[in-house]
Each structure stands twice: as C-alpha cells, then as structure tokens.
Amino acid sequence: MEKKFSSIGIVCNPNIVEKEREFIIKVLKSVQNFIKSTDGEILAEHNVYEVIGKFLKCEKCSVKESDLKDMHCDVLFVFGGDGTILHTLNTIRSVPVLGINLGKFGFMTELNKNNAIEKLENLFEGNFFIENYDMLKVNDKYDAVNEVVISYKFPARLLDFKIKINKDKNKDVIDVIDFSADGVVIATQTGSTAYSLSLGGPVIHPAANVFVITPMNPFLGNAKPLVVPSDSEIFINIERANEDAFLIIDGKVIEKVKVGDEISVKKSNKAAKFMRLEKTMRCAKIFKI
Numbered sequence: 001m002e003k004k005f006s007s008i009g010i011v012c013n014p015n016i017v018e019k020e021r022e023f024i025i026k027v028l029k030s031v032q033n034f035i036k037s038t039d040g041e042i043l044a045e046h047n048v049y050e051v052i053g054k055f056l057k058c059e060k061c062s063v064k065e066s067d068l069k070d071m072h073c074d075v076l077f078v079f080g081g082d083g084t085i086l087h088t089l090n091t092i093r094s095v096p097v098l099g100i101n102l103g104k105f106g107f108m109t110e111l112n113k114n115n116a117i118e119k120l121e122n123l124f125e126g127n128f129f130i131e132n133y134d135m136l137k138v139n140d141k142y143d144a145v146n147e148v149v150i151s152y153k154f155p156a157r158l159l160d161f162k163i164k165i166n167k168d169k170n171k172d173v174i175d176v177i178d179f180s181a182d183g184v185v186i187a188t189q190t191g192s193t194a195y196s197l198s199l200g201g202p203v204i205h206p207a208a209n210v211f212v213i214t215p216m217n218p219f220l221g222n223a224k225p226l227v228v229p230s231d232s233e234i235f236i237n238i239e240r241a242n243e244d245a246f247l248i249i250d251g252k253v254i255e256k257v258k259v260g261d262e263i264s265v266k267k268s269n270k271a272a273k274f275m276r277l278e279k280t281m282r283c284a285k286i287f288k289i
Contacts, residue, residue, distance in 0.1 A: 007073035010044040013080030034124040082108045086250045096273040132271035146191030149248040151183025160240035166233040179223035183216040201225040233266040
C-alpha cells in the first residue's frame with residue numbers, strides 16, 4: 001500500500017556533507033519523485049541546505065531550510081553514522097529516524113550507499129515499521145539513547161563506587177554493589193553494542209527489558225557487567241575520588257560529579273523512534289564485523 005509522505009527532514013554529518021554531496025542529491029531527487037504528487041516538502045538542516053538546496057528545485061516538492069529542533073515532519077533521513085543519529089535523537093525525539101550510513105560501522109543505520117536508492121521504494125510503498133527503543137532518564141532531567149558514563153576526564157585513575165539497585169520500584173528491596181574502577185557505564189539495549197561492549201559488556205537483544213551496568217577497567221577485575229531489569233532505578237554514588245568526575249551522556253559531557261553526589265538512572269518515558277525497512281535484529285550486525 002502506497003504511503004503518502006507530506007514532509008521529510010534531512011540531517012547530515014557536517015564533516016561529510018560536501019564530500020557526499022552527489023550521493024545526497026541523488027537520494028533527495030529520488031525522494032522528490034516519490035512525494036511531489038502530494039505537494040510535499042523537504043526540510044533540510046542549515047549545513048545541508050547550503051550545499052544541496054540549489055540543486056533540488058521542484059515546484060511540487062520544495063526544499064526549505066530548517067532548524068533540526070523545528071522539523072515537524074513524517075520521517076528524518078539522517079546521513080552519517082551513529083554519532084549523527086545520536087545527535088539527532090537527542091535534539092528531536094518525536095519524529096522517527098531513518099539512518100543512511102556514510103560512516104564506518106553504522107549499527108543504528110538502516111541503509112547504506114549501496115542500497116539506499118533501491119530500498120527507498122519500499123518506504124514509499126508503505127513497507128516499513130516503526131521500532132521504539134528504550135531510553136534512560138538521568139536525575140529526572142536528562143535523557144540518554146545509548147549510555148550514561150561516570151568517569152574522570154582522563155583514564156587510569158580509580159573511583160570508588162557504591163551502586164544501589166531498586167528492583168521493580170520497590171523502595172524496600174535494594175541491591176548494593178561496591179567496586180573501584182576507572183568509571184561506570186549504564187547502557188540501554190541499543191547502547192549495549194557501543195561503549196559497554198568495548199568494556200566487555202554483553203550484547204542485549206532489543207526486545208529484552210533490561211539494562212546493563214558495566215564497570216570500566218575495575219581494580220583487580222573484582223566487578224563484572226551486571227544486567228538489571230529495565231524497571232529498576234539505579235543510584236550511583238561516588239565514595240572516593242581524587243578530583244571531580246564527569247557525567248557523560250551519549251558521548252557528551254554534561255556536568256561535574258563529586259564525592260557525595262548521587263546520580264539516579266531509570267527508564268525514560270520517552271523512546272527513540274527508528275523507521276525500519278527490514279525485520280532483522282540490529283544487534284546482529286556486531287557478529288558480521
């Protein structure tokens with residue numbers, strides 16, 4: 001069944017938009033052919049519009065410049081890798097994302113340069129589905145798609161952690177773990193194939209209702225990754241530190257953390273929305289590298 005799209009947003013890694021200009025234009029001309037019958041529009045982030053806007057003149061499918069946060073559209077095409085997708089999802093979450101990999105691995109992407117044009121036809125024929133992935137809520141203030149990290153600015157200096165796990169939101173049932181490490185990572189199912197995996201954490205199936213707590217280089221190897229129910233609330237306390245540590249969310253430094261601070265992490269009521277064209281398990285990509 002043909003799907004009518006009235007508006008499509010375009011985001012691209014600013015470091016590659018000029019280099020990949022011809023490919024992006026080719027994809028967007030294909031998009032114009034599909035949606036011009038509905039008098040649709042393409043909303044391009046500023047850095048993309050500056051490079052490709054003049055090449056996409058079409059009376060029935062205009063190309064307009066837009067801030068990412070203001071893109072009210074049916075789907076966001078994200079050209080780049082996982083970092084570009086994370087940036088997009090942390091800026092706007094109400095619109096499903098379709099990733100087109102122009103990076104190295106692209107675990108979160110759905111298409112690549114070899115198949116994008118061909119498979120877009122499936123999208124406009126209505127052969128797609130939306131997949132919602134769990135996110136984390138940190139201190140009831142911040143949201144994370146992949147992971148929350150607490151560590152020093154520079155590695156190889158130990159922090160002493162006490163982590164309390166409140167199971168099933170039952171305040172009377174608390175598990176406590178203590179360890180010394182360079183830091184700690186709390187990852188979602190999506191984030192289990194990112195930083196946590198490089199530290200020895202498990203790959204988590206996207207349908208599993210769990211998160212993972214992964215110590216970073218624990219002292220004497222005395223702490224292992226721990227999988228916890230996603231309806232738990234995790235409280236992280238720094239018991240000892242030589243200096244302030246940092247709270248890092250999806251690779252972005254958020255704020256300093258000092259001894260005595262408590263960071264709470266739980267499942268967010270928001271979700272990361274991905275547009276999917278194939279019913280394949282995303283995390284299976286990790287076994288093909």
